Amino acid sequence: xxxxxxxxxxxxxxxxxxxxxxxxxxxxxxxxxxxxxxxxxxxxxxxxxxxxxxxxxxxxxxxxxxxxxxxxxxxxxxxxxxxxxxxxxxxxxxxxxxxxxxxxxxxxxxxxxxxxxxxxxxxxxxxxxxxxxxxxxxxxxxxxxxxxxxxxxxxxxxxxxxxxxxxxxxxxxxxxxxxxxxxxxxxxxxxxxxxxxxxxxxxxxxxxxxxxxxxxxxxxxxxxxxxxxxxxxxxxxxxxxxxxxxxxxxxxxxxxxxxxxxxxxxxxxxxxxxxxxxxxxxxxxxxxxxxxxxxxxxxxxxxxxxxxxxxxxxxxxxxxxxxxxxxxxxxxxxxxxxxxxxxxxxxxxxxxxxxxxxxxxxxxxxxxxxxxxxxxxxxxxxxxxxxxxxxxxxxxxxxxxxxxxxxxxxxxxxxxxxxxxxxxxxxxxxxxxxxxxxxxxxxxxxxxxxxxxxxxxxxxxxxxxxxxxxx
Amino acid sequence: xxxxxxxxxxxxxxxxxxxxxxxxxxxxxxxxxxxxxxxxxxxxxxxxxxxxxxxxxxxxxxxxxxxxxxxxxxxxxxxxxxxxxxxxxxxxxxxxxxxxxxxxxxxxxxxxxxxxxxxxxxxxxxxxxxxxxxxxxxxxxxxxxxxxxxxxxxxxxxxxxxxxxxxxxxxxxxxxxxxxxxxxxxxxxxxxxxxxxxxxxxxxxxxxxxxxxxxxxxxxxxxxxxxxxxxxxxxxxxxxxxxxxxxxxxxxxxxxxxxxxxxxxxxxxxxxxxxxxxxxxxxxxxxxxxxxxxxxxxxxxxxxx
Numbered sequence: 001x002x003x004x005x006x007x008x009x010x011x012x013x014x015x016x017x018x019x020x021x022x023x024x025x026x027x028x029x030x031x032x033x034x035x036x037x038x039x040x041x042x043x044x045x046x047x048x049x050x051x052x053x054x055x056x057x058x059x060x061x062x063x064x065x066x067x068x069x070x071x072x073x074x075x076x077x078x079x080x081x082x083x084x085x086x087x088x089x090x091x092x093x094x095x096x097x098x099x100x101x102x103x104x105x106x107x108x109x110x111x112x113x114x115x116x117x118x119x120x121x122x123x124x125x126x127x128x129x130x131x132x133x134x135x136x137x138x139x140x141x142x143x144x145x146x147x148x149x150x151x152x153x154x155x156x157x158x159x160x161x162x163x164x165x166x167x168x169x170x171x172x173x174x175x176x177x178x179x180x181x182x183x184x185x186x187x188x189x190x191x192x193x194x195x196x197x198x199x200x201x202x203x204x205x206x207x208x209x210x211x212x213x214x215x216x217x218x219x220x221x222x223x224x225x226x227x228x229x230x231x232x233x234x235x236x237x238x239x240x241x242x243x244x245x246x247x248x249x250x251x252x253x254x255x256x257x258x259x260x261x262x263x264x265x266x267x268x269x270x271x272x273x274x275x276x277x278x279x280x281x282x283x284x285x286x287x288x289x290x291x292x293x294x295x296x297x298x299x300x301x302x303x304x305x306x307x308x309x310x311x312x313x314x315x316x317x318x319x320x321x322x323x324x325x326x327x328x329x330x331x332x333x334x335x336x337x338x339x340x341x342x343x344x345x346x347x348x349x350x351x352x353x354x355x356x357x358x359x360x361x362x363x364x365x366x367x368x369x370x371x372x373x374x375x376x377x378x379x380x381x382x383x384x385x386x387x388x389x390x391x392x393x394x395x396x397x398x399x400x401x402x403x404x405x406x407x408x409x410x411x412x413x414x415x416x417x418x419x420x421x422x423x424x425x426x427x428x429x430x431x432x433x434x435x436x437x438x439x440x441x442x443x444x445x446x447x448x449x450x451x452x453x454x455x456x457x458x459x460x461x462x463x464x465x466x467x468x469x470x471x
Numbered sequence: 472x473x474x475x476x477x478x479x480x481x482x483x484x485x486x487x488x489x490x491x492x493x494x495x496x497x498x499x500x501x502x503x504x505x506x507x508x509x510x511x512x513x514x515x516x517x518x519x520x521x522x523x524x525x526x527x528x529x530x531x532x533x534x535x536x537x538x539x540x541x542x543x544x545x546x547x548x549x550x551x552x553x554x555x556x557x558x559x560x561x562x563x564x565x566x567x568x569x570x571x572x573x574x575x576x577x578x579x580x581x582x583x584x585x586x587x588x589x590x591x592x593x594x595x596x597x598x599x600x601x602x603x604x605x606x607x608x609x610x611x612x613x614x615x616x617x618x619x620x621x622x623x624x625x626x627x628x629x630x631x632x633x634x635x636x637x638x639x640x641x642x643x644x645x646x647x648x649x650x651x652x653x654x655x656x657x658x659x660x661x662x663x664x665x666x667x668x669x670x671x672x673x674x675x676x677x678x679x680x681x682x683x684x685x686x687x688x689x690x691x692x693x694x695x696x697x698x699x700x701x702x703x704x705x706x707x708x709x710x711x712x713x714x715x716x717x718x719x720x721x722x723x724x725x726x727x728x729x730x731x732x733x734x735x736x737x738x739x740x741x742x743x744x745x746x747x748x749x750x751x752x753x754x755x756x757x758x759x760x761x762x763x764x765x766x767x768x769x770x771x772x773x774x775x776x
Binding site for chain 1: 703707
């Protein structure tokens with residue numbers, strides 16, 4: 001009997017658990033569009049202090065002044081006139097999952113958030129559409145002076161002055177059009193403060209779920225890790241898929257003080273109708289370290305370039321990322337770093353996989369200022385294309401303004417190596433197993449940096465099904 | 472006076488980096504057109520041509536057309552020296568199995584501008600070897616674009632430069648792979664002294680259908696001045712699965728190990744830096760294979776270092 005050879009393929013990311021839609025029982029849904037009246041109404045809904053109300057309106061004005069960037073993937077399908085910028089779920093924020101409305105709680109249960117909190121987290125914030133529905137931090141962590149609260153509470157409470165001092169000073173509304181949009185309509189997100197010398201041995205996590213159809217999520221995350229302290233912060237996100245556009249334009253501002261260390265891990269798994277235009281930036285003081293760990297698997301169009309400003313002498317940045325672009329996806333990801341202090345160092349290690357017509361672009365920027373003597377930077381980017389329907393582009397740039405720097409960059413693009421497959425087969429492995437091993441190992445740079453539970457989730461997102469031989 | 476955009480990146484990136492293109496003042500209306508040079512090699516034939524172009528008047532431009540018929544071998548030595556503002560366009564049509572070797576010495580006097588545009592289309596098994604040396608004191612804008620249309624066609628490009636004083640060296644090289652089993656190799660290396668500013672954009676673009684093609688790009692920059700600015704933008708664009716593309720860049724000053732090696736042999740830092748600054752250009756000079764051009768390059772180096 002002739003063997004039926006089946007083509008080997010890498011299965012698309014399995015999205016079933018993320019695609020379950022809750023019936024929308026919103027307490028309030030802002031009308032679509034973007035006008036001063038809408039922003040004013042939003043500000044009143046959130047009971048903003050006067051300075052924030054004015055800030056929002058100024059940001060809206062800047063939004064209308066700035067053009068859409070003339071580079072990167074097209075966002076023609078995004079029509080702000082048909083995006084609801086604020087959707088409030090029918091619950092106040094709780095600190096006990098039992099008090100969260102059942103449908104919302106069930107959603108987070110399916111996503112594994114309460115379980116993760118019980119097993120391995122120091123605190124959790126769960127955002128549903130435009131507001132947090134759950135926020136809790138372990139007593140032992142709070143007792144050390146760690147602050148982990150929602151942004152709205154931080155804006156009004158004892159940390160109000162701190163928030164005002166730092167809010168959108170690192171990512172300003174003038175940065176780009178969608179930073180301005182964020183400044184106008186932001187809602188939700190977390191404020192974290194880790195006092196001097198405090199080391200959190202287990203992570204804090206925020207999870208963002210956008211359930212509403214045709215809506216936007218604009219959470220703001222502000223983290224300050226004070227001198228000599230350390231923190232691992234994990235964020236995750238997902239949304240069910242609709243046939244209209246959703247928008248995510250969040251903002252993350254990270255302040256790493258002298259001698260402090262912050263690891264910021266993200267598993268991004270938005271649905272394929274999502275426009276993900278997120279902005280993340282870290283400012284690192286003397287001797288501080290920022291580590292980014294980033295897995296990008298979702299969105300229809302994604303633009304994501306975490307940026308690190310190495311302001312202090314001996315400050316460091318590491319960026320480890322993997323991007324998987326499948327059918328209907330155009331994911332433009334990478335990282336940026338600016339070396340300002342002396343003896344700073346940066347390292348970027350990224351992988352990307354494109355299949356079924358997906359477009360993956362790696363985009364990076366390494367800038368070394370004139371005073372950044374002793375700067376060291378290394379960028380390594382590898383891209384794997386699994387078919388000729390897809391696309392993979394590498395667009396790095398280096399701007400070096402001091403002779404006292406050592407800068408290296410390398411990039412490779414290609415298909416699965418036949419030599420590597422042959423090597424493994426010569427050791428007794430089947431061709432199917434060999435190719436599976438190579439592809440799963442390709443994304444290992446990120447999974448090995450994550451806590452086990454998140455590595456498992458990430459590997460579940462890249463599930464490989466190998467049958468027969470490659471044809 | 473117009474402002475023209477030169478050396479445009481095939482795919483744009485962040486505008487604030489200032490690498491997407493260069494805006495250059497250029498009085499197009501005032502430009503005097505010099506006599507065109509047409510170099511043609513018949514099928515299976517061989518041609519070797521030397522050109523020396525210096526420009527006339529404040530703005531001038533020259534066109535060189537190279538037509539290499541099937542199986543021919545053409546070598547063109549271009550000594551381009553701007554006295555004020557000079558634009559030289561060299562266009563190559565490379566027939567099946569033909570080989571064109573273009574050696575360019577791009578020299579500029581202080582406060583002058585040289586624009587150099589090179590383009591080439593290669594048919595099946597056709598190849599181009601490009602060798603460029605940038606040596607002088609004025610500003611050079613060089614834009615080279617190649618289309619590897621036919622299966623098995625190839626490009627090798629070697630560029631060497633020495634930037635000094637307040638010189639601007641602005642380089643752009645794009646190779647589009649269309650045919651199957653096409654190959655490209657780009658190697659750019661040089662040194663920057665004083666307050667020189669240099670940007671190198673190198674793009675390898677694998678179009679759909681260019682299966683079994685390979686492209687590599689390497690840049691090495693030796694930073695020697697306190698006020699130098701180096702920008703490096705190595706792009707790989709890929710729409711084809713079965714290709715192999717890679718690029719690498721190394722940027723920095725004389726490292727401690729190399730300096731120790733020289734000093735342990737009685738060579739001080741300044742001398743060591745000069746030796747290394749000369750190295751990338753001397754390497755290309757030896758590869759030229761023409762005594763006259765080689766001497767010009769070495770003499771030029773001796774004047775500058």
